[in-house]
Amino acid sequence: xxxxxxxxxxxxxxxxxxxxxxxxxxxxxxxxxxxxxxxxxxxxxxxxxxxxxxxxxxxxxxxxxxxxxxxxxxxxxxxxxxxxxxxxxxxxxxxxxxxxxxxxxxxxxxxxxxxxxxxxxxxxxxxxxxxxxxxxxxxxxxxxxxxxxxxxxxxxxxxxxxxxxxxxxx
Numbered sequence: 001x002x003x004x005x006x007x008x009x010x011x012x013x014x015x016x017x018x019x020x021x022x023x024x025x026x027x028x029x030x031x032x033x034x035x036x037x038x039x040x041x042x043x044x045x046x047x048x049x050x051x052x053x054x055x056x057x058x059x060x061x062x063x064x065x066x067x068x069x070x071x072x073x074x075x076x077x078x079x080x081x082x083x084x085x086x087x088x089x090x091x092x093x094x095x096x097x098x099x100x101x102x103x104x105x106x107x108x109x110x111x112x113x114x115x116x117x118x119x120x121x122x123x124x125x126x127x128x129x130x131x132x133x134x135x136x137x138x139x140x141x142x143x144x145x146x147x148x149x150x151x152x153x154x155x156x157x158x159x160x161x162x163x164x165x166x167x168x169x170x
Contacts, residue, residue, distance in 0.1 A: 006152060010050050012090065013059060014043060027121040028071045028099075030110045042066040064126065064136050068118060109160040116151035119144055 021042065025035035045066050046053065053062050107115055115137075120132045123144070130148075136143045 006050055006054075009054065010047055013046075017060070017063070021067065024064065024126060025067050025071070026120060027106075027125055028067060028118060029074070030106070038067055038070050039167060040164065041070045045070075061132065061136060064122065064128075065138075066138060068122075104159060104162050106164075108155050112151050112154060113157065116147045116154070118148040120151045120155070123148055 003042045005166070010152045021039045025042075026032060029035055029038060031157055039087065042063050046063055047060070053059055064156040073091075109120065112120065118137060120131060122136055123130070130141050130144050137144070
């Protein structure tokens with residue numbers, strides 16, 4: 001494959017998927033700036049292996065796996081455990097939920113244990129099947145199902161409690 005062709009194909013893929021990758025990364029780590037770093041890392045690794053990955057197919061699964069693994073790597077680094085000083089910066093999202101509901105959902109997701117959060121994001125935000133999620137997270141389908149059930153129950157409890165706290169007005 002000629003370098004120019006590879007670059008064009010890679011650029012086209014990035015143009016099509018960058019927004020979705022940012023959203024996934026943000027939901028995985030809960031921070032806009034860390035999410036952008038995760039996406040850059042994933043795209044850099046994808047570019048290096050583009051010829052092999054493009055030939056094998058399933059680019060999206062490969063990039064999601066990089067995002068998840070890079071997020072794990074970053075969370076283990078001591079300097080990444082510090083909180084950023086830029087509270088209140090939220091990514092711009094498409095219209096859908098009210099701002100308050102969106103914030104409540106993001107806060108509820110952030111309160112989940114990391115494994116449960118990853119499962120919820122891949123299963124319900126990205127729309128992967130149980131098998132695809134298990135493959136991306138390198139775990140069994142039973143783990144995906146149990147983590148999903150626990151996470152959904154916890155999200156239901158958190159969001160129901162908040163709804164009741166505001167008087168059921170939303």
